[in-house]
Amino acid sequence: xxxxxxxxxxxxxxEGKTATLTCNYTNYSPAYLQWYRQDPGRGPVFLLLIxxxxxxxxxxxxxxxFDTTLKQSLFHxxxxxxxxxATYLCALEGGGSQGNLIFGKGTKxxxxx
Amino acid sequence: SQTIHQWPATLVQPVGxxxxxxxxxxxxxxxxxxxYRQAAGRGLQLLFYSVGIGQISSEVPQNLSASRPQDRQFIxxxxxxxxxxxxxxxxxxxxxxxxxxxxTFGSGTRLTVV
Numbered sequence: 024x025x026x027x028x029x030x031x032x033x034x035x036x037x038e039g040k041t042a043t044l045t046c047n048y049t050n051y052s053p054a055y056l057q058w059y060r061q062d063p064g065r066g067p068v069f070l071l072l073i074x075x076x077x078x079x080x081x082x083x084x085x086x087x088x089f090d091t092t093l094k095q096s097l098f099h100x101x102x103x104x105x106x107x108x109a110t111y112l113c114a115l116e117g118g119g120s121q122g123n124l125i126f127g128k129g130t131k132x133x134x135x136x
Numbered sequence: 137s138q139t140i141h142q143w144p145a146t147l148v149q150p151v152g153x154x155x156x157x158x159x160x161x162x163x164x165x166x167x168x169x170x171x172y173r174q175a176a177g178r179g180l181q182l183l184f185y186s187v188g189i190g191q192i193s194s195e196v197p198q199n200l201s202a203s204r205p206q207d208r209q210f211i212x213x214x215x216x217x218x219x220x221x222x223x224x225x226x227x228x229x230x231x232x233x234x235x236x237x238x239x240t241f242g243s244g245t246r247l248t249v250v
Contacts, residue, residue: 069238128179
């Protein structure tokens with residue numbers, strides 16, 4: 024079955040720097056990969072979706088890359104701000120006819136002023 | 137616009153008591169609906185999903201059940217809660233082909249079984 028690894032439980036960076044979060048998967052390459060933001064006590068919020076034939080996707084200060092050879096996605100936040108502090112989840116299809124999403128455990132990002 | 141409502145926000149229940157969590161979606165029709173659980177220190181675990189009224193698929197065998205009595209209503213139930221059922225329960229919806237779009241999650245229910 025598909026497994027997702029977000030290899031940093033926590034990441035601390037200084038305001039203004041670029042945060043880079045990693046998501047690795049272990050089995051077949053999914054057609055899509057998604058990133059979510061989750062604040063404490065809240066449900067995840069969808070940020071970006073990237074397709075397997077897209078190398079890179081951007082949205083404002085966010086950038087996602089998808090390398091099907093390495094089985095890895097990188098999530099970048101440029102010019103990070105304290106308001107970017109949250110847990111970021113990687114998600115991809117877990118198989119099955121409905122293509123339901125499975126999620127990584129997330130990386131908790133803390134941006135210090 | 138589409139909205140998703142989930143209640144209650146918090147719940148403290150004794151072991152062996154029943155459970156009913158409700159989720160409703162507005163502003164869309166025939167959504168795919170999902171129940172996830174997030175236990176402390178663990179990732180989101182898919183419990184149930186539904187692609188239509190009365191159609192429920194279970195991902196994890198346990199003492200929970202789900203029902204979809206109406207197109208935009210999804211209910212999570214248990215006849216007798218266990219301590220291990222404690223966690224953060226999240227309902228989500230997506231358009232028919234969910235993988236093409238992001239999931240929209242509700243605000244969650246924090247369940248503590250005591």
